[in-house]
Amino acid sequence: MAIADGIELIGYIFGFWLFIFSKKYRENWEYEFSSGNKTAKYFSILEGICATLCGLIGPIWLLAYFLLSRGAAS
Numbered sequence: 001m002a003i004a005d006g007i008e009l010i011g012y013i014f015g016f017w018l019f020i021f022s023k024k025y026r027e028n029w030e031y032e033f034s035s036g037n038k039t040a041k042y043f044s045i046l047e048g049i050c051a052t053l054c055g056l057i058g059p060i061w062l063l064a065y066f067l068l069s070r071g072a073a074s
Helices: 003-021 023-035 039-072
Strands: none
Touching: 003 023, 003 039, 023 039
């Protein structure tokens, strides 16, 4: 995995949790979504799906990776 992909993954993880916990971020996202054209809305939905998957699966995968790598090392 390239560095850019890792940074993008981190951005999706933080973006997901920021959307969950920050009302101001949600309001801004909803405003940008409602004022965009069809293409922008399509990509916003696609980005939201990616962020949700990365935000939920990413931390679980990282935790399992570190726990299993520590178990294999000892």
